[in-house]
Amino acid sequence: MKLESQTREKLLKAAKTEFMEKGYAKASLRSICKQADVTTGALYFFFQDKEDLFGSLVEEPLNQMHMYMKQHYMWELQELNNSPMDKCDFSEDSKTALMIVSYMFQFHDAFVLLLTKANGSKYENCTDEFVKLTEAHYRIFADRMSIYYKTDRVDDYTIHWLAHLQIFSFVQLITHNITREDAIKQMDTIVKFMISGWFGIYKQ
Amino acid sequence: MKLESQTREKLLKAAKTEFMEKGYAKASLRSICKQADVTTGALYFFFQDKEDLFGSLVEEPLNQMHMYMKQHYMWELQELNNSPMDKCDFSEDSKTALMIVSYMFQFHDAFVLLLTKANGSKYENCTDEFVKLTEAHYRIFADRMSIYYKTDRVDDYTIHWLAHLQIFSFVQLITHNITREDAIKQMDTIVKFMISGWFGIYKQ
């Protein structure tokens, strides 16, 4: 773990403020440097360019989240394969959601930047990545349910939409100014709603 | 004498392309003019400024949609008031959704611009307006259901989230490249999902 330079820290702090206020595209490096009481050159010593600066604020939480989700979904898949064919519930969903929300709140600002202020940067479509992961998982799960309930296969668009809906709901939780506790409470409602919704699709 | 100036049309076409590609903020008027093979001055003869140009592509469908939604919700409210207290269903929802989706597809590009490319313009929060309208309507409907099912009042945040979810689902329909027909089919699934979700919230 490297000893963090004070200048670098000042820059990161100022950058966070600026990006939060104006979003990636409209943020001004000049303005960040001034706020950090640091020269332009200094910024370019610590960061390659604007994108790198933004990345320094969000990359790690983003990658971690990806990893967590992948691992979690892999584990759930195993569970599913090991369980008897007639077991087909959403019991794990609350836990998954709790994990995701918890992690998001741990790096609250990074995720706000990532999910609502990244327009113009290479992260602007980062939501899609989360959607893709979730989508893959939902695809498998949905097929399992189709077999179990003997219904038609749910089409890909619907799966995509459902995944997007799920991610969107998480995004909402950190976008709106609520506390971690309220978010978790709210998450319960979300999960309840989503599960009921899923069953609705399978019902005739 | 051409009723619609050819230059104006060329500009609008080029503008649409540019805004679609880069979004409002990053779009360049210079680039638009070049693409339209027209001088800067010409653009400013037809449009007041960048925002006016964008508005010309977007304003009318937006206003119409607002009007339609307001009218529709008002009408539904009356229906609700006139119906017996024990009637409490979602029968109108499909129709509402159909109307909205139909209108959106009629001005497909305008709504794509409005809902996903307006960042930086005065329309950047236009989704919120739709959410607000829907929210108000949901609030009333939810209270009615609470009374009917003798459950606790659904809290405001949940109502807000539900409205946002609904709008988000519509936005998805025109954002993803699907035909009007597929969108309408998809919409059925959405409505089914949403209704089931609603009931899920009221269930113990």
Next chain:
Amino acid sequence: MKLESQTREKLLKAAKTEFMEKGYAKASLRSICKQADVTTGALYFFFQDKEDLFGSLVEEPLNQMHMYMKQHYMWELQELNNSPMDKCDFSEDSKTALMIVSYMFQFHDAFVLLLTKANGSKYENCTDEFVKLTEAHYRIFADRMSIYYKTDRVDDYTIHWLAHLQIFSFVQLITHNITREDAIKQMDTIVKFMISGWFGIYKQ
């Protein structure tokens, strides 16, 4: 006298307003046309260019004033030559001043434009013309007094400054928002002051 077109009149009126507000340089022909509810082309039918438009508002009063002053000074010169050598007073000055102020008030707006709003146009140094005329007259008068009072010749710079002072005082009268009556009253003070000042220069 030509039958004045209504459009031309509207343009002149709008132009006067615009020039008064913003001055020649910052005035916008577009803005004038819009205010006059007339197209750009129309303006260029009636006027050659911006300068011509401005000129149409001020040229005539300007020329008239020049003529009046020239004539008046010529007449005064004759009077001076015809009068006995020991007559050397300022008795005519009040009349001259009255004439000038009266004429200025008759075309009040034109002179305000000319004297305070002409920056950027060919009239921007029009004051100098008036100064020159007055200067020439003062030169002669001062020399006469020098001979009479047996003093040194008043140097050219002083003459120039005195002429400028005189003109400046007139300009002040129409620049500040006072009525014609108050201006004339004020003019008496000015003349009294100026004459006393003159004598002060000749005194030891």
Next chain:
Amino acid sequence: MKLESQTREKLLKAAKTEFMEKGYAKASLRSICKQADVTTGALYFFFQDKEDLFGSLVEEPLNQMHMYMKQHYMWELQELNNSPMDKCDFSEDSKTALMIVSYMFQFHDAFVLLLTKANGSKYENCTDEFVKLTEAHYRIFADRMSIYYKTDRVDDYTIHWLAHLQIFSFVQLITHNITREDAIKQMDTIVKFMISGWFGIYKQ
């Protein structure tokens, strides 16, 4: 390490030339940069905007002059209050004038810019400030004289005009191309003229 950046100096020099030639409004930053052989960006590194560039040429002398005048007038006021009631002369006026003219010549160009080339900038009415200061002082002095000579109070418009006349005379001195020495000589005439003029107003 140069204390005064050469580029900044070049810019200031070019700016002075340009402003002198065309006045604030018509001066072009592009032209200034070209003349200084410097890029646009460089200008904006040293100066915030056009007004700041102009201000850098002008602000300090302006403020100093204000201070000097205020201090001087305050001092004169004290003198007046401490002196016997029958003392009522203009003995200080020459000194005041000398000070003002001296200071103006010390920053000759700055005052030319300020007084004749500032149209369009925030300094365009700076003359008025000087007039106001002088006016306030004249008001007091005139009232004193009225009491002493037992005449009617001189009205405000006259006081304003006199102050303006005084300032105008100073402006003339640096506007016309004369040396500091000639200006000081000339100033004597001006003071003599003004004093005689004042008395003229009080005479019957």
Next chain:
DNA sequence: TATGAATGAGTCTTCATTCAT
């Protein structure tokens, strides 16, 4: 008489980035 579309050089200003020191 008048329209109104079109020109194109010009305005000030902002920006991310570079580099010698």
Next chain:
DNA sequence: TATGAATGAAGACTCATTCAT
């Protein structure tokens, strides 16, 4: 480590003027 001067292209927008109709 950091400075701070400098780049130069690009941004939106304004303007007086022209001209075919």
